[in-house]
Amino acid sequence: xxxxxxxxxxxxxxxxxxxxxxxxxxxxxxxxxxxxxxxxxxxxxxxxxxxxxxxxxxxxxxxxxxxxxxxxxxxxxxxxxxxxxxxxxxxxxxxxxxxxxxxxxxxxxxxxxxxxxxxxxxxxxxxxxxxxxxxxxxxxxxxxxxxxxxxxxxxxxxxxxxxxxxxxxxxxxxxxxxxxxxxxxxxxxxxxxxxxxxxxxxxxxxxxxxxxxxxxxxxxxxxxxxxxxxxxxxxxxxxxxxxxxxxxxxxxxxxxxxxxxxxxxxxxxxxxxxxxxxxxxxxxxxxxxxxxxxxxxxxxxxxxxxxxx
Numbered sequence: 001x002x003x004x005x006x007x008x009x010x011x012x013x014x015x016x017x018x019x020x021x022x023x024x025x026x027x028x029x030x031x032x033x034x035x036x037x038x039x040x041x042x043x044x045x046x047x048x049x050x051x052x053x054x055x056x057x058x059x060x061x062x063x064x065x066x067x068x069x070x071x072x073x074x075x076x077x078x079x080x081x082x083x084x085x086x087x088x089x090x091x092x093x094x095x096x097x098x099x100x101x102x103x104x105x106x107x108x109x110x111x112x113x114x115x116x117x118x119x120x121x122x123x124x125x126x127x128x129x130x131x132x133x134x135x136x137x138x139x140x141x142x143x144x145x146x147x148x149x150x151x152x153x154x155x156x157x158x159x160x161x162x163x164x165x166x167x168x169x170x171x172x173x174x175x176x177x178x179x180x181x182x183x184x185x186x187x188x189x190x191x192x193x194x195x196x197x198x199x200x201x202x203x204x205x206x207x208x209x210x211x212x213x214x215x216x217x218x219x220x221x222x223x224x225x226x227x228x229x230x231x232x233x234x235x236x237x238x239x240x241x242x243x244x245x246x247x248x249x250x251x252x253x254x255x256x257x258x259x260x261x262x263x264x265x266x267x268x269x270x271x272x273x274x275x276x277x278x279x280x281x282x283x284x285x286x287x288x289x290x291x292x293x294x295x296x297x298x299x300x301x302x303x304x305x306x307x308x309x
Contacts (some may be wrong), residue, residue, distance in 0.1 A: 001030030002083030006076060006100075007047060008093060009036060014043040017088045017143075019050050019150035024143045025086050026052045026151070027115040028135075033057065034157075035080045037064045037072060044159045053157040060171075061164040067092050073099035078277035078290075079162045082138065089142040101140040108140040109133060113147045162288040164277065171289045172299040175271055176307060189247040193219035193237055193264075197253020197274060198293060201230030206297045207252060213304045219244070221254045238263035252293050256281030273297075 003025035008015040018034065025032045033055045034047045041058035048056050059079050063071040077100050085100060087093040089111045101108040113130075114121045120141065124131045163171040192207050192214070204218065211218045219242075220235040237244055239259040249267035254260060256272070256279055264270070265284055272285035275292045282288045289296055 005034045006087045007036045009038045012042045014046040020148040022151040023148040048157040051152045051155045056159040058161045085140045089144045097140045164290045168295045190216035191246045192250040195221035195254030196223045201228040255279045
């Protein structure tokens, strides 16, 4: 069972109720992922340090500057993994949870005050009675604040970022800043790979021009190699190609099939660029940009040239 917490933030800082949601999620059993919708990823460090958390996904988008139910539900639904969705029982989060439940066809249990052996208890009739239900499959659950003890600190969950901002240039600059802080570019230990999402072998010239700036190698997914004669098997990264372990792996237009992940998932820092927000590659990326390669690559090249010069 997987439990996905949709955290609240205030002034880009993690709301204290998140640690209570972690305790509630652990009461249900299974892994815990925290999804943080915000205009920046500044809250991800605090979320990663909560005990009992396996993974943190910061979803960065312009729409999170103020609450809008429709755009928030669409952006979060696109990247949140499958599983129980757990939110605080605030007015906005109850509304958001109901909308995501409708999008995913899930049941919803609002205002839960206790969880015991898989049974969820909520007050009904203005608190005059309590209702207890058992989950039969994934559901959306909202938790009343101050009813669960907060989980402690000391965790070290892995963290990733998915940028759904309309400002692609801003997303590219943020990605470069993060990569530069962790990588020594002079080592040339970098691979930029393309998949069928590149549209054709002629477009790999865009990857090659960026590789020239970085001193990187150009790779490809099996789907691209199988589809186009112009992409040689020697470029293939994956289970039936080459296994790589670079400092930086940039996947462009690659969905993230299991056989490809087998060849590159040990990369130290993975960046994914894909127009499909539900592409599996985003579940393994440290940083993701939801956009077409035509939107991102020109900005990426320009920013890299400025950075390296």
